[in-house]
Amino acid sequence: MLKTRILTALVLLPLMLAALFAFPPAAWAAFCALVVGLALWEYTRMVAMPRAVQIVYLAASALVFVACWLSGWRPGLWMHGVALAVWLILAPLWLARRWTLKDGWPARALGWALMLPAWFAFLDWRPDPQPAHAFALLAVMGLVWVADIAAYFSGRAFGRHKLAPSISPGKSWEGVIGALVAVTFYTFFVGSQGWLGQPWPVAALVPVALALTAVSVVGDLLESWFKRAAGIKDSSALLPGHGGVYDRIDSLIAVLAVSNALRVLAGG
Secondary structure, eight states, X not given: OHHHHHHHHHHHHHHHHHXXXXXXXXXXXXXXXXXXXXXXXXXXXXXXXXXXXXXXXXXXXXXXXXXXXXXXXXXXXXXXXXXXXXXXIIHHHHHHHTOOOOSSHHHHHHHHHHHHHHHHHHXXXXXXXXXXXXXXXXXXXXXXXXXXXXXXXXXXHHOOSEEETTTEEEEEHHHHHHHHHHHHHHHHHXXXXXXXXXXXXXXXXXXXXXXXXXXXXXXXXXHXXXXXXXXXXXXXXXXXXXXXXXHHHHHHHHHHHHHHHHHHHTTO
């Protein structure tokens, strides 16, 4: 399994970096729509969306992507407010209450609320392949990867106190602490390199980065709860050794949506 995971990562990482640094805006938008769309498809399976409804829902989602791109429409403050409400209020409450979700308008609306802000964040953080923009988005994605890797290894080494045993038994509070420590050092590095392209001092970046780390944990746990409620181990089998696309971007969609909202609200 580890060998398969590594081989899959060796294919996916160069593809992602090539798209990030070389794709023109239209190709980048299409690439990100594919990634987010596949995660949305996996979400529809988790909520047991009937086949006919699933086809219409995903087709409508694709039309939304195309229409937004062709028209140049970007979310206003209201959509960023929705994204913040979803990830800072609704998702933690969802985990606390252990709500289950089956197909219906609430499930369909939630799918869009989870995925669409992430797609817009991909475009807003990286409007073109200029290195400054590509590095800004890479810095945000890197925060998620650093937090995930640090949580895994610190949890394996020191994990004693379970974070959410009924949702994801492998996660521990020690893993979260390890992630916070690693992200702190990572933020100092990114801030010193000026990758974010924002005039914020590192002293201001660190608390924001730590808050985003907490958001990444919420995103991970929310998808884990969706899977547990649906009685499945992985969101799909699209990525050998990794499960599905949603399994890989569960934390990323949360951090992207929240970071983009904060950037816009801060006038960045």
